[in-house]
Amino acid sequence: MTRQFTTHSEDETRAVARALATELTAGAVLLLSGDLGAGKTAFVRGLAEGLGVDPGDVTSPTFTLVHEYRGGRLPLVHVDLYRLDRADLDDIGLDTELAEQGVTAVEWAERLSRPVRGALKIAIADAGGDRRVIEVTDH
Numbered sequence: 128m129t130r131q132f133t134t135h136s137e138d139e140t141r142a143v144a145r146a147l148a149t150e151l152t153a154g155a156v157l158l159l160s161g162d163l164g165a166g167k168t169a170f171v172r173g174l175a176e177g178l179g180v181d182p183g184d185v186t187s188p189t190f191t192l193v194h195e196y197r198g199g200r201l202p203l204v205h206v207d208l209y210r211l212d213r214a215d216l217d218d219i220g221l222d223t224e225l226a227e228q229g230v231t232a233v234e235w236a237e238r239l240s241r242p243v244r245g246a247l248k249i250a251i252a253d254a255g256g257d258r259r260v261i262e263v264t265d266h
């Protein structure tokens with residue numbers, strides 16, 4: 128099933144993610160795709176808010192690949208594959224125990240060489256100006 132949302136500001140994108148966060152359970156994986164500036168990191172900030180993690184801590188983990196945020200309803204694992212051409216989630220040093228207990232959000236998921244079973248797909252497209260079309264697809 129695919130749900131589609133159109134947002135007109137970063138705040139609205141965060142609100143979509145905040146609402147989605149309430150549906151998530153331990154082990155959830157979200158695969159975010161979309162160009163630079165589409166709003167993937169903004170979406171992850173909304174997830175953090177919805178999970179009760181301080182969103183101010185959430186930055187583009189461009190140089191670190193993986194950030195872990197604890198203290199919310201579920202821990203949040205934030206992965207950014209921007210610097211990699213191709214990647215496999217099994218090879219990037221994820222704390223698998225934490226990932227199983229929490230929510231994993233992957234930016235630039237189009238760079239994954241293998242699909243992730245059971246993952247939610249979040250595709251964000253720039254529709255001009257501040258408009259973004261967000262498609263949330265579950266299996």
Ligand code: ADP
Pocket residue numbers: 134135136137138139140161162163164165166167168169170187234256257258259
């Ligand atoms: P990405 O992680 O996909 O590269 P970011 O979330 O870092 O993108 O940046 C998105 C940029 O677009 C921010 O500067 C944000 O303020 C701006 N923006 C404008 N409109 C929106 C919107 N509707 N949703 C999300 N971000 C938006």
Ligand code: MG
Pocket residue numbers: 167168187234
């Ligand atoms: Mg980003």
